[in-house]
Each structure stands twice: as C-alpha cells, then as structure tokens.
Amino acid sequence: MTYKVKDISLAEKGRLLIEWAERHMPVLMKIRERFTREKPLDGIRISASLHVTKETAVLVRTLVAGGATVTLVPSNPLSTQDEVAAALAEDGIYVYAWKGMNEREYYNAIGFAISQEPVVTMDDGADLTVTLHKLALGVKSNEVNYALETAGDRDFAKLISSVYGGTEETTTGVIRLRAMAREGTLRYPIIAVNDSYTKYLFDNRYGTGQSTWDGILRATNILVAGKVVVVAGYGWVGRGIAMRAKGLGARRVIVTEVNPVRALEAVFDGFEVMPMSEAAEIGDIFITATGDINAITLDHILKMKDGAVLANAGHFNVEIDVAGLERVAAEKRKIRDYVVEYRLPNGKRVYLLAEGRLVNLVAAEGHPSEVMDMSFSNQALAVEYIVKNRGKLQLGVHKLPDELDMEVARLKLETMGIRIDQLTEEQRRYISSWGLGT
Known part of the structure; x- marks a missing residue:
C-alpha cells in the first residue's frame, strides 16, 4: 500500500488548491529552487504528521524536490483536506489521511508513518514522535495497539536509534517534547520550529x-x-x-x-x-x-x-x-x-x-498560505539542518539557529518588495565594542 485516502478522483481539484498555495508561498518556493539544484535531502526518509492542507503539500513537494522520500499522515482526525491528500497520493507521495478519522484510524495512520522507518520525523502536536517513543520503550496503550496494526512487527528500539532528529511545529507539541527531555525519555534531538521568530510571531498570532x-x-x-x-x-x-x-x-x-x-x-x-x-x-x-x-x-x-x-x-x-x-x-x-x-x-x-x-x-482551511510560507520554510530548513548535523546534535529540544530564522525573514521581505537599512561599518563597530560611553 502506498496510500489510503478518501477519494483519489479528487486529485485534480487538489492540484489546483496546491497551485494556489504555491503562488502565495514565495519563500518556500525559493527554497525549493535551491533544493532542486543541491539535493540536500537525497535518500532521506521523512515521516510527517502534519495537517494535510494545501500549504503542507507545498512543503512536502519541496522536501521531495530536495531528494527526500516523504510519508504524510494527519496530526488531527478532522483537519485533512481530502482533495489535497488525493493529489499528493497521485503524485507518488505516501499518504494515509482523510477527514473524519476515528481514533483507531488516526493511530493506524501514525503507525503507517512509522512503518516507513523514517530517519527524520516532522510533527505538529508530537503524536508521531510520542507514539514512536512509546513503541520503542514498550509502553502499552490503545493508541499504541492501533499504531501497531499498521507499523508491523519490527525492532522499534533499533528503528528509533537510527533517527537523526525531528521537528515540531506547534506550542503544544514543544511542551510535550520538553517534558520528555526533562524525564530523560527523549531518544533523538528535536528542532522546535515553533520557537523561531518567523514562526510564532506570525503563524501563531496573525495566522x-x-x-x-x-x-x-x-x-x-x-x-x-x-x-x-x-x-x-x-x-x-x-x-x-x-x-x-x-x-x-x-x-x-x-x-x-x-x-x-x-x-x-x-x-x-x-x-x-x-x-x-x-x-x-x-x-x-x-x-x-x-x-x-x-x-x-x-x-x-x-x-x-x-x-x-x-x-x-x-x-x-x-x-x-x-x-x-x-x-x-x-x-x-x-x-x-x-x-x-x-x-x-x-x-x-x-x-x-x-x-x-x-x-x-x-470548519475552515487553516492559516492563510502567506503566513505558512514562513512556518514551512522554517520546517524545510530545519530538516536540512538536522541532516547536515546528524550525529552532532545533543539529545534535547533545540531552537533553529537564528541565522536561518533571519534568512526566512529576509527572503519574506524580499518577496514582498520591501527593502530595509543595513548597518554601516561604524555602526557595527559601535555595537560590538564597550569603550564608548556618554
């Protein structure tokens, strides 16, 4: 099985929705252009538990352009846009998602994402990361049992040890993952995309x-x-x-x-x-x-x-x-x-x-594409950062480096046609020195 969606015949409508989002996500499209040239994610298996929306589709296509194999499942039983899921499935993305899942179906989807043996996880709420950790640690629950129905019989402790790292999109997920880190349960490093300025100041507030x-x-x-x-x-x-x-x-x-x-x-x-x-x-x-x-x-x-x-x-x-x-x-x-x-x-x-x-x-479509442009640009750069630094990041929840956050802001301003001032050499020297006073 490569996909499970509500209705594959909805794909054409989904493609139009994705095209609309792409036109309003210029920063992520610039990153896609670079990813297409450089292939920084070549051979990387990514499993993502995210809201299956047209904006998420733009992110998934960007990761694929970078060379990754991507599996996409929902992060909420009711948030999937079925047209988008169909379009991605027809494009060859591993998708297991439809709107209106019950609890068992939702965790079946999480198990399907785990069955692809990812080396990078992407999360919105931490259900994928937490379920993988519960499987590796032998924790019993209904959710784990449902995930096992599709995750299959495998060595989850070995699987989790091969994960380079993961990303987390939302405040709730970061809170859960920090709790895991404090308890010593977390088994691989996490980039808290939610903590990037160009995410929470815009996505959380304006989106x-x-x-x-x-x-x-x-x-x-x-x-x-x-x-x-x-x-x-x-x-x-x-x-x-x-x-x-x-x-x-x-x-x-x-x-x-x-x-x-x-x-x-x-x-x-x-x-x-x-x-x-x-x-x-x-x-x-x-x-x-x-x-x-x-x-x-x-x-x-x-x-x-x-x-x-x-x-x-x-x-x-x-x-x-x-x-x-x-x-x-x-x-x-x-x-x-x-x-x-x-x-x-x-x-x-x-x-x-x-x-x-x-x-x-x-009841609606989620955040406007323009604001998800920054959030998902951070996600794409976070995945690239994890891959480049595999084996070097300590266990814990980390912020995406500020220079990448500032790069997203710079690109966003550029695509909006807005120019800003630059520091002069005199100004750089002044703010980096301590000798000058009143």
Missing part, C-alpha cells in the same frame, strides 16, 4: 488570529459586532484572536489568564481581564487558546447565557470539557455542519463548534 475567526464565521455566520468575546489564554495565539475580535467590532473582549505577566499585558493592550468563572456569565462567544486541559469546565458552561458559542483554537480537544457537556445535556442536536446545540438541565442552550477541536482547521 491563528485570522483563521480562528474564519472557522467560527464559516460555521455559524453570526455577527461579531456588538458581542462579548471571551478569549482563554493570552499567548501569541490568544493575542491574535483577541486583536481580531476587536477589529471585527466586538463590544467587549475579555481575556482569562493564569500567568500574571500575560494578564498584565492583556490589560495594557486594552482588554478586560477576569477569571473564567466571572467571564462565563457575560460572554457570547468563548474561544480557548491555552494549550491546557479544561480551560472551560462544566461549571463554567452551566453559568453561561442562553445561546453561548464555544470554540477551541488549541491543538488538542481537551480545553473545553466536552465529556462533561455530553454527560449532563438534556438534549443534543446538530444545527449546522460544525455546530452542535446542547440543551442544559437549566433549560439554556450552548453551541459547540467543530466538536471542540481546532475550529480553524475543522
């Missing part, structure tokens, strides 16, 4: 800020103007969502936080800050972006207004207590494609979007 609202509006078609929006978490993702809420005319934007510095930042940025227990009573639209479990609990939900809308922008579907909501609901019905109405015991109704999963990728 998620826009695409989260895109998902909410496609799902509901509600008017944001005049409403009270509650954003749980004021990291870079929360910042972007709150900023766009204000731009869409929200009457009030309330931020909930546990970090005092971020809470203070939100206040200075012009937002109200209060505990979720208080915000729950006055919000119209609630959006979680914390990366942690139960940012909105059942107790919070029971306090909400009749008609409150709940959406999640965090990577995993744990930020809203969906299980608690399911348990107490007196009635449940699907209103629109990605909108489920729950009638609470108190008679009020709340509306959960996208099953509590990533609303921007389930």
